[in-house]
Amino acid sequence: MEKGSREELEQRLALCGPEDTVRGYFFNGVLEAVRDLEDPAVLNRCIEAAGGDRFMTFFSYPVGSLNRLLYTAAWALSERLEGFDVAMRYLGQKVAPTYLESRAGRVLVLLAGGVPKLMLNGFPSAYRTSVRHGECSVRWSGSHNGIVSIQGSTLPAEFFEGAVRGIFENTRVADVKTTGRQLSLRDAEIDVSW
Numbered sequence: 001m002e003k004g005s006r007e008e009l010e011q012r013l014a015l016c017g018p019e020d021t022v023r024g025y026f027f028n029g030v031l032e033a034v035r036d037l038e039d040p041a042v043l044n045r046c047i048e049a050a051g052g053d054r055f056m057t058f059f060s061y062p063v064g065s066l067n068r069l070l071y072t073a074a075w076a077l078s079e080r081l082e083g084f085d086v087a088m089r090y091l092g093q094k095v096a097p098t099y100l101e102s103r104a105g106r107v108l109v110l111l112a113g114g115v116p117k118l119m120l121n122g123f124p125s126a127y128r129t130s131v132r133h134g135e136c137s138v139r140w141s142g143s144h145n146g147i148v149s150i151q152g153s154t155l156p157a158e159f160f161e162g163a164v165r166g167i168f169e170n171t172r173v174a175d176v177k178t179t180g181r182q183l184s185l186r187d188a189e190i191d192v193s194w
């Protein structure tokens with residue numbers, strides 16, 4: 001199965017249940033990135049894939065709809081951003097500001113107090129308030145290295161990698177390096193170091 005293919009998307013969608021949801025700010029961040037392209041045809045395809053153009057920040061929406069939106073947007077951005085993986089990371093980064101503007105995002109930043117390790121330790125709790133689809137945990141591989149593990153989520157590893165990087169970039173807590181790995185269609189890991 002080719003990375004970023006329609007077949008891959010269909011397999012991800014087949015793994016989504018009706019109880020699998022994500023908050024509206026994920027959709028808003030991706031659609032904002034697409035609006036920046038100033039291409040009405042691409043925006044319309046993305047709105048159709050998402051099932052709408054306006055999403056309430058703290059309402060929950062089907063993760064399958066977010067997968068459709070992510071793939072549609074990444075396909076459109078792939079040529080401009082040197083490939084599907086880069087486009088997916090970019091979309092993750094673009095979601096970070098909309099998340100950080102939310103109450104949950106402000107709590108994460110407040111509790112971290114500018115300390116990178118505390119920020120990363122807060123990710124599982126932040127995930128639980130944002131996503132009803134899989135689980136997030138953090139394990140430490142050194143004093144400045146951690147691994148964010150996402151289990152049971154069909155969202156691409158590159159999207160999570162971009163979101164983790166985007167949260168650190170937008171808060172200026174630390175200059176991090178991130179590397180995502182897709183372990184299966186439902187499991188991913190993101191190495192984080194600073």
